[in-house]
Amino acid sequence: QVQLVESGGGLVQAGGSLRLSCTASGRTFSSMGWFRQAPGKEREFVAGISWSIGSTYYADSTKGRYTISRDSAENTVYLQMNGLKPEDTGVYYCAASNVGNWVFDYWGQGTQVTVSS
Numbered sequence: 001q002v003q004l005v006e007s008g009g010g011l012v013q014a015g016g017s018l019r020l021s022c023t024a025s026g027r028t029f030s031s032m033g034w035f036r037q038a039p040g041k042e043r044e045f046v047a048g049i050s051w052s053i054g055s056t057y058y059a060d061s062t063k064g065r066y067t068i069s070r071d072s073a074e075n076t077v078y079l080q081m082n083g084l085k086p087e088d089t090g091v092y093y094c095a096a097s098n099v100g101n102w103v104f105d106y107w108g109q110g111t112q113v114t115v116s117s
Contacts (some may be wrong), residue, residue, distance in 0.1 A: 006109065
C-alpha cells in the first residue's frame with residue numbers, strides 16, 4: 001500500500017525557515033512534489049523534482065526561497081523553505097507521480113505551515 005507521510009510543519013515568524021519532509025512507502029515514483037492550499041484558495045504547485053535525474057521545478061512565488069531535494073535511499077523528499085512570508089501560510093501537501101508526465105496521483109495528508117507577521 002502506498003503511503004506518503006509528511007512532517008515538519010509548524011508556526012514560524014516572517015523571515016524564518018522550515019523544512020518539510022515526505023517519506024514514501026510502497027513504491028518509488030517518477031517524480032514528487034509539494035503543493036499548498038491557503039484558506040479560501042485553490043491548491044497550487046510549489047515545487048517538484050524528478051526522481052531519476054533530480055531536475056527541479058518551482059513556482060515563481062517560491063523560486064529563490066524554497067529548495068526541493070530528495071534522498072533516494074530513504075525514498076524521502078524535502079522542502080527547505082527560507083525567507084518565509086505570511087502569504088506562504090497554508091496546508092502543504094506532498095504528492096507523487098506514478099503515471100508519469102508530472103501527473104500526481106498520490107497525496108499525503110498535509111501539514112500546516114503558518115507564518116506570522
